[in-house]
Amino acid sequence: MTHLTNFELFLLLSVLKVAVVLVITLMGVAYTVLLERKLLARMQNRWGPSRVGPFGLLQPLVDGAKSFLKEDMNPLAVERPLFILAPIIALGCALISVAVVPFGAVTRVHGVDLFQIANVNIGLLVILGITSIGVYGITLSGWSSNNKYSLLGSLRSTAQVISYELALGLSLVGVVLRAQSLNLRTIVNSQSAHGALSWNIFGGFQIVAFFIYLMAAFAETNRAPFDLPEAENELVAGYHTEYSSMKFAMFFMAEYANMITVSCVATLLFFGGASSPFGHLFNNFLNTPVLNAVFPVCWFVVKVFSFLALYIWVRGTLPRFRYDQLMSFGWKFLLPLAMANIIVTSFVLAMRG
Amino acid sequence: MQLALFIIFGGLALGGALNLLLQRHPIHSALSLVVVMMSLAVLYWSLGAEFLAAAQVIVYSGAIMVLFVFVIMLLNAGTEQHTRGSRAAYAVGIPGAAAIFCLLSFVFLSERGALKTSNIGGDLSNATDNIAQVSAMLFTRQLLPFEVTSILILVAILGAVVLARKEQ
């Protein structure tokens, strides 16, 4: 390795990190689908997929093969460039957000941090920006389908997403005020002082912000109980209707990848990211470099997994919002509550000096 | 590397702007403008304005242009037509724009000595980062314009709601 310059080493390690994270995220997406089917089934007192492989664990592979092999229908009257571009935007934006997420403790190999792909100073704004661009995937899919019902379905879904983006962004301001930075590493580090007690949801008193974020995130990812645009698929038609096999699979994957991204961000901002809930109690317990690198990643995965289980639990439990109830909830309840949270948080922080 | 970023994203911005000019349907023009805005965001980042790059993506291309695309899809008004007015506009518009381009190019190129260089990165001040600097100035010295713009946004919201409401 001594004949590579620093820059080439950095480039090689970055490409390796990107490849590994991409593969793990896509496998995560596939197995989240399986997790959802099994958990929902258990809540409804039935088995779920259990025939393909032990406990149904090979089901995602078989589903993927089915999606690839289905006929890719191209209706005549669609607008081809935008028709092909829309699922690419949706899936691309869902996967790019994982690039700024730190999913482990700081572990440097030849000066390159192993557990975060890009450490930008405005990491939180990057995630918000990518969420804003992901709206175009939904919008363009309805427009390019050249179909009244697809257009109306996609306009409804776009309006829902951009309405809840505001509450989402404002609910994160309390966290930023406490950490005094937009850098995701700094936000995670500001919660690692006393273990679980200094996480933003407990010690940082951001519990209201956490609930606002959770509800806004459910609406952003079009998940229950805010999934009226998807329920329309069953009733009339939706913005997915003209898509088949691979492009439909891309929309489907984009939804679950968005779920994973939102869970990662909630973990980082409210639950301490990769830090353990025991804080520094067990620091000298198993103090080898390999275990010190692996344990924070395990904590991160456990937290993200519990968020995904929460998503699925809520889907199996709550009934759907009607569209006007959904919009008035976002604008008339969540937005003022988020602003009140900002005011109270900044007041408390100013009083503390 | 700054030159490479500038050439790639400047070329993309110019291509998007030309596409805006040449396309017939307004939705393609709107999407070309989104491409222009995102390449401008990259150029802002290379000039050290990180917060502005993020604001450009979130506010401009992620909210304002979504509003434009929304209205175009709702109204669904069709492609451009060639009327008598438009032929007159071609006769005036293209020479006019070319004249402005030549005038400004002449001014900038003749003053090239007075304009210094901009090198990549945030060498505004390496002590604090860009967001801290922007917010320090925005909330202390420019506090009054900041509050006035928030009232401006409130007035704009009220105006938009009143104007776009259905007559009952």
Add this chain to the structure above:
Amino acid sequence: MPTAYYLILAEMLFSIGIAAFLIKRNVITIFISIELMLNAVNLTFVAFAHMWHQVSGQIFVFFVMVVAAAEAAVGLAIIISIYRTRQTLNVDEIDLMKS
């Protein structure tokens, strides 16, 4: 890199915006070209802010963005009401006040 390069890129975008403003007949496309001109001016401000090592240029860009957002919202509301009454978006046909 000389600042003049950024300024020339900005003025190319500005002149394309002026050309689109004068040539196009659809009201929404004219509006979009106004946004293009505002973006070109923003690029000029950021380039100069970097040249003089001051942050005031970026603050001004922030205000320009806010004003552009407010203008876009009100302007699109006006366009919607024009469409409701005149059923067309072609500027040559919205000439009710012409003699």
